Amino acid sequence: MKLDILYFAWVRERVGHSQETYETSAATVADLIAELVARDAGYAAAFADLSAICVAVDQELCDFNTPLIDCREVAFFPPMTGG
Amino acid sequence: MKLDILYFAWVRERVGHSQETYETSAATVADLIAELVARDAGYAAAFADLSAICVAVDQELCDFNTPLIDCREVAFFPPMTGG
Amino acid sequence: MLARVQEAAFDFAAEVTAFQSTLTRSGAVVSFTGLVRDDTGSLDHMFIEHYPGMTYAALQKIADQAVEKFGLEKALVIHRYGRLQPGEAIMMVATAAAHRKDAFAGADYLMDYLKSRAPFWKKELSKDSATWVAAKDQDEAALAAWSSESAAKES
Amino acid sequence: MLARVQEAAFDFAAEVTAFQSTLTRSGAVVSFTGLVRDDTGSLDHMFIEHYPGMTYAALQKIADQAVEKFGLEKALVIHRYGRLQPGEAIMMVATAAAHRKDAFAGADYLMDYLKSRAPFWKKELSKDSATWVAAKDQDEAALAAWSSESAAKES
Numbered sequence: 141m142k143l144d145i146l147y148f149a150w151v152r153e154r155v156g157h158s159q160e161t162y163e164t165s166a167a168t169v170a171d172l173i174a175e176l177v178a179r180d181a182g183y184a185a186a187f188a189d190l191s192a193i194c195v196a197v198d199q200e201l202c203d204f205n206t207p208l209i210d211c212r213e214v215a216f217f218p219p220m221t222g223g
Numbered sequence: 224m225k226l227d228i229l230y231f232a233w234v235r236e237r238v239g240h241s242q243e244t245y246e247t248s249a250a251t252v253a254d255l256i257a258e259l260v261a262r263d264a265g266y267a268a269a270f271a272d273l274s275a276i277c278v279a280v281d282q283e284l285c286d287f288n289t290p291l292i293d294c295r296e297v298a299f300f301p302p303m304t305g306g
Numbered sequence: 307m308l309a310r311v312q313e314a315a316f317d318f319a320a321e322v323t324a325f326q327s328t329l330t331r332s333g334a335v336v337s338f339t340g341l342v343r344d345d346t347g348s349l350d351h352m353f354i355e356h357y358p359g360m361t362y363a364a365l366q367k368i369a370d371q372a373v374e375k376f377g378l379e380k381a382l383v384i385h386r387y388g389r390l391q392p393g394e395a396i397m398m399v400a401t402a403a404a405h406r407k408d409a410f411a412g413a414d415y416l417m418d419y420l421k422s423r424a425p426f427w428k429k430e431l432s433k434d435s436a437t438w439v440a441a442k443d444q445d446e447a448a449l450a451a452w453s454s455e456s457a458a459k460e461s
Numbered sequence: 462m463l464a465r466v467q468e469a470a471f472d473f474a475a476e477v478t479a480f481q482s483t484l485t486r487s488g489a490v491v492s493f494t495g496l497v498r499d500d501t502g503s504l505d506h507m508f509i510e511h512y513p514g515m516t517y518a519a520l521q522k523i524a525d526q527a528v529e530k531f532g533l534e535k536a537l538v539i540h541r542y543g544r545l546q547p548g549e550a551i552m553m554v555a556t557a558a559a560h561r562k563d564a565f566a567g568a569d570y571l572m573d574y575l576k577s578r579a580p581f582w583k584k585e586l587s588k589d590s591a592t593w594v595a596a597k598d599q600d601e602a603a604l605a606a607w608s609s610e611s612a613a614k615e616s
Contacts, residue, residue: 149510149582150593199515201578215512219596222540222579223406223495223552223572232355232427233438282360284423298357298425302441305385305424306340306397306417306561318481319474326473326494329548333498336491336568339481343488343559393484404498406572413491414565 141165141208143172147186148217151193154186169195170204172214192218224248224291226255230269231300234276237269252278253287255297275301308381309365311356313388318398325382325400332379332402334409338417344392348432354396356387357425368419376412378403383416385426418448463536464520466511468543473553480537480555487534487557489564493572499547503587509551511542512580523574531567533558538571540581573603 143162147155166172173190176183187193190204196215197206208214226245230238249255256273259266270276273287279298280289291297308325310316322337329335342352369381378401385397397420401412421441428439463480465471477492484490497507524536533556540552552575556567576596583594 146512146514148512148580149584152510196512196515196580199512199518213514215515217512217580218582218593219600220577220580221583221594221596222581223576229357229359231357231425232429235355279357279360279425282357282363296359298360300357300425301427301438302445303422303425304428304439304441305426306421319478322477322492323474326496329496331498333496335494335496337477338561338565339490340561341481341484341488341490343486345486345559395481404500406493406495410493410565410569410572417561417565 141211143208143211144213145172145176146213146215148215150218151186151216154182156182164208166208168204168208169197169202169206169214172208173204173216186216194219224294226291226294227296228255228259229296229298231298233301234269234299237265239265247291249291251287251291252280252285252289252297255291256287256299269299277302309362309369309383311358311361311365311385311387313386315394316384316386316398318395321382321384321398322400325380325402329379329402331404332409333404334406335400335402336409336413337398337400338413339398340396342390342392342394342396346432348434349392349430350432351392352390352396353429353431354387354390355427355429356385360425361385361387364424365420368416368423371419372401372412372416375415376401376403376408378408378412381412381416383420385420385424387426415452418445418452421445422449463538464517464524465539466513466516466520467539467541469541470549471539471541471553473550476537476539476553477555480535480557484534484557486559487564488559489561490555490557491564491568492553492555493568494553495551497545497547497549497551501587503589504547505586505588506547507545507551508584508586509542509545510582510584511540515580516540516542519579520575523571523578526574527556527567527571530570531556531558531563533563533567536567536571538575540575540579542581570607573600573607576600577604 152158177187235241260270365383369383373381380402382400399416401409403409422445520538524538527536535557537555554571556564558564577600
């Protein structure tokens, strides 16, 4: 499965880029995070504290148990600070 | 003691005028109301339900027990409906 | 802080712009506008009577209380009297505070006090009738809630 | 109902005036504006990042929820992104309802949801530092309060 992964705010800064296309067979968001963390220190730093990470799958907020079936875009970011 | 008495909204309409100068020896607002009610049917109708009457003495909201010492202006009106 | 009583219409946009332009420490501005509503479709106009000798001081006092209670940087109250058409603005308030919750609470408090403690009386006139708007029990309940909230905080 | 995401400044007064001009059944209009605040006197500017693919839909959804929950005649949300100077307006909401309490509650609800559910991230930049603004626990608590209020009313 080929995904677009997006990173925002300090997650983006730690990962080192804002967007990438990524080939994975991860079944859930949690599986995907595990794969990313194993890639390099930047990803590991970005995902060090999962309580500070939010995720959207195909632009809908969801949680780490969400399955990645037929999805095209996953985004990781800190808690939002709009308003 | 010579007072200016002001009437507003439906109190004014029932009394029949908006303002008068009135000579009284009433000690409190309640005493003044009793004097007014005795004058004619318009005043009696205006003050028939005292729970629907508010009073200001010298432009400060107060209650019927307020003494009328050295005061110059008394105003009677229904509950306010600003905003 | 700022209060005005007037018969003429006010320019909401200009008022809010002027209000905002002088702020130095606020991150939050809330405004409220009350419009003449025609629920039944039969309202011809509204007439607002007021107590000229008392009105301005009452508005000023209410605004000062809101500023102090919620630590507002500024508060504005404008209230009209006289004849108003459906859809016209009756009054407005604006509040500015460092934080959002204070600006909202300040505006809500101002409105609760204006409803029941500012000497205005509204009359609704249609072709067939002329009715003084009645105060609602809930208006007094709203005021009582602010007092009991203060008492709870202070105790 | 109406939502906009934009980098350019907006004209708050003009937006609220346009918003008010189309109302037919509302007696109450509430607006809120959030300004860039410089608490320490050292803020150079704020930078707001957002998630372009998601932002507009999120704002639209939040506005629709507020309209439905409080029976609003109309709601407006405008949120900026990019570089903003101290004192500049970050965003605004406006709500219109027949009655005052619904207009106030609708605006407060919109703000609570925008704080924590709209994909914006604020960074404060001064001469010496660049800090992402942290979400507050109380922001989530504010959202939870709306849900439990609904649950209580529905039960």
